[in-house]
Amino acid sequence: MPVAASSEVDPAWLPDEALRALGSRRVRVSGEGDLVDTVRAEVAYACGLFGGTPMPDDDGAADLLLRLTEGGDGGPEGFTLERAPGRTTVTAAAPAGLLYGYFEIVRLGEAAFTPAATRTHRPALALRMLNHWDNVAVHPVMGQVERGYSGGSLFWQDGRARGDLDRVRAYGRLLAAAGVNALSVNNVNVHETEARLLTDRVAEVAAIADELRRYGIRTHLSVSFAAPVVLGGLATADPLDEGVRTWWREAAAHVYAHIPDFGGFVVKADSEGQPGPFAYGRSHADGANLLADALAPHGGTVHWRAFVYDHRQDWRDRTTDRARAAYDHFAPLDGQFRDNAILQIKHGPLDFQVREPVSPVIGALPRTRVAVELQVTQEYTGQQRHTCALAPMWSGVLGFRPEGEHAPTVGELTASGGLVAVSNAGDDPFWTGHPLAQFNLYAFGRLAWDPAADPDRLLAEWAELTFTPQVTADPYRLRSGLRAVLADSWSTYEKYTAPLGVGFMVQPGHHYGPSVDGYEYSPWGTYHFADRDGIGVDRSAATGTGYAAQYAKPWSELYETPATCPDELLLFFHHVPYDYVLHSGTTVIQHIYDTHFEGVEEAEAAREIWAGLADLMPPARHARAAERYEEQVRSAREWRDQINSYFLRKSGVPDARGRRIH
Numbered sequence: 001m002p003v004a005a006s007s008e009v010d011p012a013w014l015p016d017e018a019l020r021a022l023g024s025r026r027v028r029v030s031g032e033g034d035l036v037d038t039v040r041a042e043v044a045y046a047c048g049l050f051g052g053t054p055m056p057d058d059d060g061a062a063d064l065l066l067r068l069t070e071g072g073d074g075g076p077e078g079f080t081l082e083r084a085p086g087r088t089t090v091t092a093a094a095p096a097g098l099l100y101g102y103f104e105i106v107r108l109g110e111a112a113f114t115p116a117a118t119r120t121h122r123p124a125l126a127l128r129m130l131n132h133w134d135n136v137a138v139h140p141v142m143g144q145v146e147r148g149y150s151g152g153s154l155f156w157q158d159g160r161a162r163g164d165l166d167r168v169r170a171y172g173r174l175l176a177a178a179g180v181n182a183l184s185v186n187n188v189n190v191h192e193t194e195a196r197l198l199t200d201r202v203a204e205v206a207a208i209a210d211e212l213r214r215y216g217i218r219t220h221l222s223v224s225f226a227a228p229v230v231l232g233g234l235a236t237a238d239p240l241d242e243g244v245r246t247w248w249r250e251a252a253a254h255v256y257a258h259i260p261d262f263g264g265f266v267v268k269a270d271s272e273g274q275p276g277p278f279a280y281g282r283s284h285a286d287g288a289n290l291l292a293d294a295l296a297p298h299g300g301t302v303h304w305r306a307f308v309y310d311h312r313q314d315w316r317d318r319t320t321d322r323a324r325a326a327y328d329h330f331a332p333l334d335g336q337f338r339d340n341a342i343l344q345i346k347h348g349p350l351d352f353q354v355r356e357p358v359s360p361v362i363g364a365l366p367r368t369r370v371a372v373e374l375q376v377t378q379e380y381t382g383q384q385r386h387t388c389a390l391a392p393m394w395s396g397v398l399g400f401r402p403e404g405e406h407a408p409t410v411g412e413l414t415a416s417g418g419l420v421a422v423s424n425a426g427d428d429p430f431w432t433g434h435p436l437a438q439f440n441l442y443a444f445g446r447l448a449w450d451p452a453a454d455p456d457r458l459l460a461e462w463a464e465l466t467f468t469p470q471v472t473a474d475p476y477r478l479r480s481g482l483r484a485v486l487a488d489s490w491s492t493y494e495k496y497t498a499p500l501g502v503g504f505m506v507q508p509g510h511h512y513g514p515s516v517d518g519y520e521y522s523p524w525g526t527y528h529f530a531d532r533d534g535i536g537v538d539r540s541a542a543t544g545t546g547y548a549a550q551y552a553k554p555w556s557e558l559y560e561t562p563a564t565c566p567d568e569l570l571l572f573f574h575h576v577p578y579d580y581v582l583h584s585g586t587t588v589i590q591h592i593y594d595t596h597f598e599g600v601e602e603a604e605a606a607r608e609i610w611a612g613l614a615d616l617m618p619p620a621r622h623a624r625a626a627e628r629y630e631e632q633v634r635s636a637r638e639w640r641d642q643i644n645s646y647f648l649r650k651s652g653v654p655d656a657r658g659r660r661i662h
Helices: 016-023 034-050 095-113 166-178 192-198 202-213 242-258 284-298 322-333 391-399 435-449 455-467 475-486 489-496 555-560 567-573 588-611 619-651
Strands: 026-030 053-055 064-068 079-084 087-092 116-121 128-131 134-139 143-145 182-184 218-222 264-267 301-305 341-346 369-375 419-422
Touching: 016 034, 016 095, 026 034, 034 053, 034 064, 034 095, 064 095, 079 095, 087 095, 095 116, 095 166, 095 455, 128 435, 134 192, 166 202, 166 435, 192 202, 192 218, 192 242, 202 218, 202 242, 242 284, 264 284, 284 301, 284 322, 284 341, 322 341, 369 391, 391 435, 391 455, 391 489, 419 435, 435 455, 435 475, 435 619, 455 475, 475 588, 489 588, 489 619, 555 567, 567 588, 588 619
Parallel strands: 026 053, 026 064, 064 087, 128 182, 128 419, 182 218, 218 264, 264 301, 301 341, 341 369, 369 419
Antiparallel strands: 079 087, 079 116, 134 143
16 A cells, blocks of 8 residues: 555655545556556555545546556656646556656646646656665664664664565655655665675565565665675685676676666775775776676666775875865776766765865766766755755756856766765654655655756645645745745855855764864865965865866866855865955955854744744644754854854954854
């Protein structure tokens, strides 16, 4: 039955009320296949709720017809929607398209049954994938879910796969409704227990795959590059060793024997202590191609992460720049990867900061399939204790043109590789811990389907589904309130945390809360170089690390000098005096003071707006977010006071407005 695991689990963007328009009509589903059966079950459930009628396949008197048809131009996941007087018709050439067409009808609600122009919908990106950083065994430092802020794992409990996988099926349903079609079930940091999912514990992965398959989601597995040594007893994991190549071929065949539609492997190699091909004097292309060759006979893909840098560097060495690392490692390898190898590149050059430039690696690999990796789980953006809607950030990344004004966008460059994100979902009753963080998960799926989608439209779409304003006493107050607390929440978070693109300034390890010098003298390579004279990292080609020159024109020229660099990235690219005047007309130091005071005021205002919406939604949902707002305001004040005090003491420049700084 297509429902959440229990009545205590929040329905997110698929509450029963969202099914009313469809479920109150006569609906016919025509076609064969497992996903068509899923659509039939969905229709039967909706009609059972609202009095509609699932029509026999040979009955033409339906208000809504969902049918498979020969040919069509929607591709394997697309569909055509025709809204004519008296009947709405969804046609698709393949079952997956019919499933996505069904959820489009749910999104439209009553509007699905008003006449409109016929339109064909198809995903812009073939792969729309979530990476779960879940551990089978609870890690002594990182816990059940690394960088997870939503409770425990949906998949694993007590060292094994969960026995009851109804919640996994409900999760697959939510993801399909947002457009996600692939998922990896374990952490990219593959520990000893998790490594065995590839071999003697693959049946547990297969059980999860059985549930996700119901909603068109292919299962992937993170694997250790050292698996031939760790699991196979070989003396080496050298990618050019024939024994190693044989081992991987047999391992892949073993997985496909259990999961015929298995998607492939995700690999973190030579990164932050994870093993990789460097140990054998081989390149990342050698490593990725080893696994690609093993997967190729089965139609599988290897996702090779480009997050590779020196995490044991000397903080006194200003020539080593973590931001440069991915480009330096991977740009020279363009064209050397197999067709079924995808290079998975973080959207920025550092590590999912609240503000980064788009990674230059994305535009530097024209002969390589690339996927862009986002972080839906809010590691550096409030850890789902703060409201921070990230769709505007992601939209800016996807619309960026790495090669200049008339060149393809990032969204277009990733058409064959896809969009990938670290999931923010867990076994919390609200899926994402903070109910408003559900929007980030939903928006990721919708942007992966259409990278050009308007974030404001997606916010309205999600709010209509999740909160069903039409059933409240004051729908306008609910809609406007949700927009007020979410639309600019990323900007608010940025204001009270790290300024002008400088990044980090967080507590080491867990990355929550302020610590201006937390990583300043560490081996991880994340520095702001604040001193008595100024702040920022010189990444220019003329006097700095040369990172700015990794971009094509006009970006390399734009970022090269403080005079042309955008304000919001100034301290990422340049070290400037505190009295440097921004394009906005204010000085750097005054900008720091002003924005940190403004950010707290905005967080306080959002808390009050949310408090005023209590009568318009389920009490439990409102109460959980209200608790999170209390923590957000407390934390925002802490950020404001620590950041402002640090820079007042460092610069000696007082606040021009005379506000209290400790």
